[in-house]
Amino acid sequence: MIETIVFDIGETITRDDRYWQGWADWLGIPRHTLSALVGAVVAQGRDNADAVRLARPGIDIVAEYQAREAAGRGEHLDEGDLYDDVRPALSALREVGVRVVIAGNQTSRAGELLRDLQLPVDLIVTSGDWGVAKPQPEFFQRVLEVALAAADATLYVGDHPANDVFPAKAAGLRVAHIRRGPWGHLWADDPEVVAAADWRIDSLTQLAEIVAV
Template sequence: MITAVVFDIGETLVDDTREWGAWAAWLGVPPHTLSALVGAVTAVGRDNADALRLIRPGLDVAAERAAREAAGCGEQISESDLYPDVRPTLSELRARGLWVGAAGNQTVRAGELLRNLNLPVDAVATSGDWSVAKPDPRFYSQVSTWAQRLPHQILYVGDHLDNDVLAAQAAGLRTALIRRGPWGYLWSDERETAARADWRINDLLELPDLLTPVL
């Protein structure tokens, strides 16, 4: 029985357009150039940070992120960056008695920004907070400990095949893949996704009624 739903953050709850645009401006390239490179590395299964390194070879992403912060061009997440279905879905899931969390591969700063938005969730955490990132199995072990649930009682919702579906499934969690963002659209019709994800959804608002029969 699913008693907790945990959401990935980037391109699941948060539209990453602003952050990628900020990186493009920082590196001195047009936004469409960086978007194309993100798509290229995604298509071949590389980390999206590799798109930044194609522009500036050898880039230390953590150091560059710190430089952005120091220059007043740091990471920002505001209400306008949330997808429109986020607040109503989170609120409805909690109203139906589920424990709801947000946990993804983000910085400590991103976690702070999300908590400042007072989302209708029980908790927010990031890989920066936990010092372990998806698809490392320890990330999902931490999710289970954090939510105080057994793995099979948790549904993990995300847009990334390897990080959010296959890794969570291997750790014993139930999974849902959302078709949005470059990764979600790219992999939503892959055979492996269809075989492994419990659900494929187009909108987070589908979740409450999908979960009702299994509560």
């Protein structure tokens, strides 16, 4: 029985449109160019930050991130960045007594912005808060600590095979792979993803049916 569901953030809870548009505008390149580079690194199974590095070789991403924040062009999240099924799905899970946690690879600032949206969840934490990021095993150890449930009673939901599906499964958690965003769509039918995922979903609203079983 699933007692706790833990959600990835980017392309699971939030759309990444604004994130990549912001980087393209900051770098002074067409948005479709950076979008195409994101697609290229996804297809190659590379880290998404490599898209920025391809657009601007030698870039110090941390320094540029800080410069964007200082210039008032840093991170921003509002209701429009949420996928349409997020609030209904989270509310339905809370109503049936499931503990709901959001934990993904994001900055502490992104965590603050998400908490400001007053989502119907028990906890929101980020890799920036913890000082450890996916796919490191230590991240999923922290996930289990905040889940307050056994590993086999905890379900991790995410779109990214290397960051979500495989390391969560290795940590003993149940896994739902969502066909959403570039990674979710491109790798949805990969044999290794299919074999590792306990469930494969197209919408977060399907999770209520899973926990009801």
